[in-house]
Amino acid sequence: MDLGDLIRDLRTARGWSQDRLSDRINARYGTALTREYVSPWERGAVTPGAYYLRCLSVVLDVPLAVLEGQVDRREFLTDAAGAAIAPVVASDLLGAGFTRPAEQTSNYAVPLWRVNVFTSLLAARLGDEATAVAAQDAARAELPAPLPRFATHLEMHRGLMPARSGDITAGTARARTALDALPPEKHSLTMRLLMTEVEQS
Incomplete structure (x- = not known):
């Protein structure tokens, strides 16, 4: 998979336009990108x-190694899609009346x-606070x-x-307080990644 295709797929998966992607980079890094930069990246021209x-x-919340081509890009997207879709599928099943049995079978x-x-x-x-709560x-x-x-994850x-x-600031403080309340030996990689996600939102 070409780098341009990967950038486009990751951008569109978030529902972002090329302008929004450039705006996100500008807001975070103080750059002056426009969609005119992003478009050639996605076409593979630059x-x-x-x-x-x-x-x-x-x-785009993607490991740098994937963008640099050190990791199989198609495999990464397949794994990422599976991880993202699993909760949605579960939620759809529950919404359709599929419930767990009285005991685990x-x-x-x-x-x-x-x-x-x-x-x-x-x-x-996704910013759906009512569903999250x-x-x-x-x-x-x-x-x-x-x-x-x-409980810490929640x-x-x-x-x-x-x-x-x-x-x-408030989000980081709340997440950090939750993480710090758990003994350090119980901190998982997933928790550390989530903490970074909160700090870099």
Whole structure:
């Protein structure tokens, strides 16, 4: 997969225009990009330099190694799509009346509280606060006590919501407080990545 195709696919997956992508980079890095820069990147007429690859990596939430071609780009997109779609599919199934049985009947079954954790993160990322809060409340109601990391994740999602809506200071403070309340030995890579996502929203 060409770099230009990857940039276009990542941009359109967010529902952004070329102008919006350039605006995001400008807001974060103080540059003066316009869509006239982005368009040649996506057509493959011009390859972004190392600086702009780093900017794209942060703004599009994609590892720099993927943009630099050190990781198979098509495989990355397939994996990313699967991870993003799973909570939506689960939410659609629940909305259509598919509910969990009274008891777990399979070692591969996903408990409803876990589906709600997925839904919470997805809705927080999309700015759908009502859905995120409802999913967080539902997850907390059934969350097993011996799993404090998931409770921390839910609280960090509450920090992601204001950060995504522009109040990065309040969002970061809330997410950091939640993470710091958990013993450091229980911090996972996922939590550290989520903290970075909040800080860089």
